[in-house]
Amino acid sequence: MRFRLVERQPKTFVVIFETGDEIAEGLKRFAIEQKLAGSSFKAIGALSSVKLGWFNWETKKYQTSVDLAEQVELLSLIGDIALKDGEPQVHAHVVVAKSDGTALGGHLQEAHVRPTCEVVLTESPEHLQKQIDPESGIALIRL
Numbered sequence: 001m002r003f004r005l006v007e008r009q010p011k012t013f014v015v016i017f018e019t020g021d022e023i024a025e026g027l028k029r030f031a032i033e034q035k036l037a038g039s040s041f042k043a044i045g046a047l048s049s050v051k052l053g054w055f056n057w058e059t060k061k062y063q064t065s066v067d068l069a070e071q072v073e074l075l076s077l078i079g080d081i082a083l084k085d086g087e088p089q090v091h092a093h094v095v096v097a098k099s100d101g102t103a104l105g106g107h108l109q110e111a112h113v114r115p116t117c118e119v120v121l122t123e124s125p126e127h128l129q130k131q132i133d134p135e136s137g138i139a140l141i142r143l
Contacts, residue, residue: 019116043078052065081121
């Protein structure tokens with residue numbers, strides 16, 4: 001993973017993931033290293049494998065719905081980073097396309113890059129905090 005600060009106000013980075021990099025963990029590590037307390041990001045690229053999930057309201061857990069071990073286009077990755085108990089949490093949604101043009105989407109669980117993923121990440125001026133929502137059981141941004 002390589003990155004460059006391209007704007008100071010608001011702080012904006014271009015983060016480039018390369019073949020073999022894992023996106024979710026890489027974004028979390030980047031947020032820790034840069035001391036990012038609240039950010040949003042968007043990205044495009046291509047992947048060698050991806051796991052996507054959906055939130056099961058009944059069990060209050062994310063379940064894997066897509067598990068592909070094949071080359072796909074990363075059509076859209078959007079998400080945010082907010083603090084939960086002082087640690088950055090990455091929340092992202094993804095749409096990928098298979099070779100036949102079929103699009104699949106869901107909550108990002110894991111994604112391995114091949115050959116690139118180009119992320120534009122912008123820090124929010126107000127630091128965002130997540131707290132457990134009693135109804136859903138998941139950490140949600142609280143304003």
